[in-house]
Every structure is written in C-alpha cells, then in structure tokens.
Amino acid sequence: MRLTDISPIPALTPLDGRYKSQTAPLVEYLSEPALNRERMRVEVEWMILLANGFEGNGFQPIVDGVEPLTEEEQAYLRAIPETFDDEGIKHHAAHEAITHHDVKAVEYYIDDELDCAAEVLGHETQLSKLKTLVHFACTSEDINNLSYARCIKNAMEQVWLPTVHEITDHLVQKAEAYATLPLLSLTHGQPATPTTLGKEFAVYVYRINRQLRHIEAQEYLGKINGATGTFGAHLAAFPHIDWLAVSREFVENRMGLTWNPLTTQIESHDWQAELYGAVAHTNRILHNLCVDVWMYISRGVFAQVPVKGATGSSTMPHKVNPIRFENAEANFELSCALLDSLSATLVESRWQRDLTDSTTQRNAGSALGYSLLALNNLHGGLQSIHPNEAAMRAELDENWEVLGEPIQTVMRACELAGVEGMEHPYEKVKDLMRGHRISQDDVERFIDSLNFDEQTATRLKVLTPATYVGIAAQLLQYMR
Numbered sequence: 001m002r003l004t005d006i007s008p009i010p011a012l013t014p015l016d017g018r019y020k021s022q023t024a025p026l027v028e029y030l031s032e033p034a035l036n037r038e039r040m041r042v043e044v045e046w047m048i049l050l051a052n053g054f055e056g057n058g059f060q061p062i063v064d065g066v067e068p069l070t071e072e073e074q075a076y077l078r079a080i081p082e083t084f085d086d087e088g089i090k091h092h093a094a095h096e097a098i099t100h101h102d103v104k105a106v107e108y109y110i111d112d113e114l115d116c117a118a119e120v121l122g123h124e125t126q127l128s129k130l131k132t133l134v135h136f137a138c139t140s141e142d143i144n145n146l147s148y149a150r151c152i153k154n155a156m157e158q159v160w161l162p163t164v165h166e167i168t169d170h171l172v173q174k175a176e177a178y179a180t181l182p183l184l185s186l187t188h189g190q191p192a193t194p195t196t197l198g199k200e201f202a203v204y205v206y207r208i209n210r211q212l213r214h215i216e217a218q219e220y221l222g223k224i225n226g227a228t229g230t231f232g233a234h235l236a237a238f239p240h241i242d243w244l245a246v247s248r249e250f251v252e253n254r255m256g257l258t259w260n261p262l263t264t265q266i267e268s269h270d271w272q273a274e275l276y277g278a279v280a281h282t283n284r285i286l287h288n289l290c291v292d293v294w295m296y297i298s299r300g301v302f303a304q305v306p307v308k309g310a311t312g313s314s315t316m317p318h319k320v321n322p323i324r325f326e327n328a329e330a331n332f333e334l335s336c337a338l339l340d341s342l343s344a345t346l347v348e349s350r351w352q353r354d355l356t357d358s359t360t361q362r363n364a365g366s367a368l369g370y371s372l373l374a375l376n377n378l379h380g381g382l383q384s385i386h387p388n389e390a391a392m393r394a395e396l397d398e399n400w401e402v403l404g405e406p407i408q409t410v411m412r413a414c415e416l417a418g419v420e421g422m423e424h425p426y427e428k429v430k431d432l433m434r435g436h437r438i439s440q441d442d443v444e445r446f447i448d449s450l451n452f453d454e455q456t457a458t459r460l461k462v463l464t465p466a467t468y469v470g471i472a473a474q475l476l477q478y479m480r
C-alpha cells in the first residue's frame with residue numbers, strides 16, 4: 001500500500017506528525033488557514049475604515065458613493081473570518097485553484113459572502129453592492145504584510161513568549177533553591193574556582209531575560225500604500241483624501257502595528273530579521289543550557305527522576321537517558337537554521353519586489369515550531385532533574401588544589417603589606433599544586449609553612465573547596 005493512499009495523508013514533517021500535539025498552539029496563528037483568516041480580517045477592517053472613516057476625518061466615509069456601515073453590517077463583515085472553518089478552507093481553495101493567486105482567492109471568498117448578506121440578514125443591505133470595496137486600491141502585499149505581522153505577533157505573544165517565561169520562572173526557582181549549594185567549576189574541563197549551582201542557573205536567567213526584553217520591545221511593522229508604495233491608485237481614485245493619515249490610522253489603530261510609511265511593494269521585513277535574530281539568540285542560550293545540564297547529568301551533579309513504566313535503553317535496563325535535553329538540543333538547532341535563513345533572505349527583494357519572500361515566510365511557523373518543541377522538551381527535562389548533593393560534595397573534596405588561587409592571592413596581599421617571605425606567591429603555589437592531587441593536610445601544611453599572621457592563617461584554613469564560593473549566592477539579586 002502507498003502511504004499517500006491513506007486518508008488523511010500522513011504528515012511529511014515531524015512538526016505536524018509525531019510532535020503535532022506539542023506544536024498545536026502555533027497552528028492557531030501560523031498555519032495557512034490562520035494566515036487566510038487574518039487576510040480576511042485585514043480586508044474587512046479596511047472596508048470598514050473606508051466606509052466609516054475615523055476620528056481624524058470626523059468619521060465620514062473615506063470613499064465617495066458608500067454609506068457608513070451599520071453596526072449589523074460591520075458585525076456581518078467581521079464574522080466572515082471568525083466563521084472561516086473547514087468548509088471555508090475548501091471554498092477558498094476552490095477559488096485559488098482557478099485564480100492561482102492566494103490573496104485574490106480571499107477577495108473572491110469575501111465577495112461570495114457579500115452575495116449572501118441580504119439573505120442572511122433577512123433584509124436589503126448595502127453590503128450586496130460593496131464587492132468593489134473589497135481590496136480597494138490594495139496590492140496583495142498590503143494584505144499579506146499586515147496579516148503576517150499580526151500572525152507572528154500573536155504567535156510570539158500568545159505562545160512562544162509565555163513558554164519561555166515558564167522556563168525562566170522554573171530556572172529562577174532552581175537558582176533560588178540551589179543558591180548556596182557548592183559546585184566544582186570546570187573551565188577548559190579542568191577543576192577551577194568553585195561556584196554554586198544556583199548562581200550558574202542565575203547566569204542563564206540573566207542571559208535569557210536580556211533577550212526577552214529585546215523581544216518584548218520588538219516593533220512589528222506594517223504598511224498599506226499600494227502596488228509600489230506611492231499611494232498612486234488611491235490618489236487616482238480620490239485625490240482629495242489624506243491617504244497618509246488613512247494608512248497610518250489603519251496600521252496603527254486598526255491593526256495594532258507600527259506604521260511603515262516608506263516601502264517598495266513589500267514591507268521590507270527588517271523587523272522580521274530583527275525578531276528572528278533575537279529568537280535564534282535565545283534558542284542558542286537555551287541550547288547551551290541543554291548541553292550544560294546534559295554534561296552535569298553525565299558527571300553525576302544531577303540525578304534524573306525515572307518516569308514510571310518508561311524505558312531508558314532497549315538493551316541496558318539500568319539506564320535513564322537524558323533524552324529530553326537531547327531532543328531540545330536538536331530542535332533548537334533546526335529552529336536556528338530556519339530562523340537564520342529567514343533573517344538572511346527576507347531582507348532582500350529585487351527592485352520593487354520579487355516573490356521569493358512569499359514562500360519563505362510560510363516557514364515562520366516551522367521555525368517557531370521547532371523552537372516550541374525544544375522549549376517543551378527542555379522544560380520537561382528540567383522538571384525531572386535534581387542535584388545529587390553527595391556526588392557534588394565528593395567532587396569538591398577530591399579537588400583541594402582549587403584553593404591554590406585564594407592562597408596565592410592572600411600571599412600577594414601580604415607581600416603588598418610588606419610581610420616577609422611572601423615573594424613569588426604564584427610560583428610557590430604552582431610548585432605545590434600544579435598537576436598534583438592535593439589533600440586537606442597538604443593545604444594546611446603549606447599554609448603553616450608560610451609567614452601568615454595567625455588570623456590570616458585561620459581564615460585560610462577554614463576555607464574548603466565547598467566554602468570557597470565567594471558571594472555566588474548574593475549575585476542572584478541581579479538575575480531578573
């Protein structure tokens with residue numbers, strides 16, 4: 001049997017197949033039906049503005065020959081996108097099969113709805129004669145750019161950002177819970193000055209929060225200015241209208257976007273490049289977190305809570321594998337690859353337009369979908385780990401040589417204060433400690449061999465790898 005004979009056809013990509021339930025929240029904003037529904041919202045709102053005017057023109061019709069639409073007529077128009085369902089999708093597809101133009105098919109879809117208006121409302125209505133107002137003076141990109149901006153803004157605000165915030169909240173909890181829990185640092189993979197587990201989580205919180213601030217301040221630009229951005233058609237039809245003011249009113253107040261007054265046929269997509277750059281950057285920070293946690297698990301710093309009934313390895317029954325972190329790592333990479341491609345290519349278009357952006361933009365959902373999938377796995381993974389404090393202590397206890405740094409630094413301070421016998425502190429400590437395994441006794445003997453005053457010697461002797469963590473816990477105050 002051919003798999004394409006199965007109905008519905010199995011999904012080609014994992015986002016809409018295996019991981020469908022996890023990516024579902026984005027379907028509402030970034031699927032093709034979502035885009036077409038948004039296009040309808042833009043088209044009907046444009047009609048309402050043209051017919052009813054706005055505060056700036058005293059709520060007079062902007063175009064001649066049209067009466068202001070009644071509340072009922074406006075509600076009828078606004079119901080068109082809201083009732084766009086599976087039948088509507090087929091209806092639109094039937095138009096597109098003939099027009100081979102997706103936005104023209106939206107226009108015809110609305111025309112059909114206007115044809116039924118009198119029958120549905122049960123009385124005569126101006127709407128039956130208003131087909132000519134649909135898409136008035138617009139090029140398809142006027143509709144597309146506004147629709148995409150709104151779809152992507154909603155996807156970010158309703159889905160992606162809340163998911164990242166949940167993870168950040170979880171990381172804050174972990175940072176606070178483990179603020180004072182000492183952890184051996186590794187720089188270059190070698191034992192280094194100890195830190196605390198909480199402070200290491202706080203570093204991630206700080207990094208993510210910086211990116212979130214950029215993303216939350218992101219402008220979503222929109223334009224409605226005709227075929228090559230000159231308002232040529234608008235002025236040809238109605239030369240006395242202040243089309244700049246109408247355009248601005250529509251983009252800012254009706255669409256809730258930032259007005260772009262100066263474009264070719266297309267909105268230049270620079271805001272998309274900015275947004276995708278920041279999302280990719282956040283992905284990469286979280287990818288770094290996945291890899292770090294994976295290695296902490298491998299080192300025994302974290303233990304994983306086994307899921308009841310689940311299998312780690314098909315052949316090694318003892319195993320609990322960190323699969324959620326691995327899944328997240330891979331999907332962050334896929335998301336970044338797509339986001340990088342979108343950012344790089346969307347900002348270029350030949351002369352007043354080429355259509356390469358059209359098919360590229362259709363992948364915004366995939367780019368954010370891979371990120372959402374990664375976020376879900378990362379969140380699940382974080383919820384299933386807890387520190388193995390005994391292993392962490394044992395690791396610290398095996399690495400007394402990390403106290404070489406404080407001892408040589410205190411020796412320097414003593415030398416500066418004129419204490420005898422403190423010359424070449426770095427070299428002296430290096431001779432004792434570099435490349436050697438050092439015990440607590442060795443450290444104490446070394447301290448005793450130097451000319452420290454009693455108070456300083458005691459201060460150094462109470463230092464252990466587990467207490468040599470500076471003000472790590474205090475630094476959490478800066479993470480938010």
Ligand SMILES: O=C(O)C[C@H](Nc1ncnc2c1ncn2[C@@H]1O[C@H](COP(=O)(O)O)[C@@H](O)[C@H]1O)C(=O)O
Nearest residue numbers: 100101102103138139140141265353355358359360
């Ligand atoms: O308002 C216009 O349409 C003006 C026109 N430019 C266009 N602007 C926006 N969409 C256009 C344009 N041209 C085609 N199409 C339709 O875009 C769709 C492209 O399909 P796909 O490659 O799958 O993304 C597919 O449905 C195409 O039919 C121009 O000549 O400048």
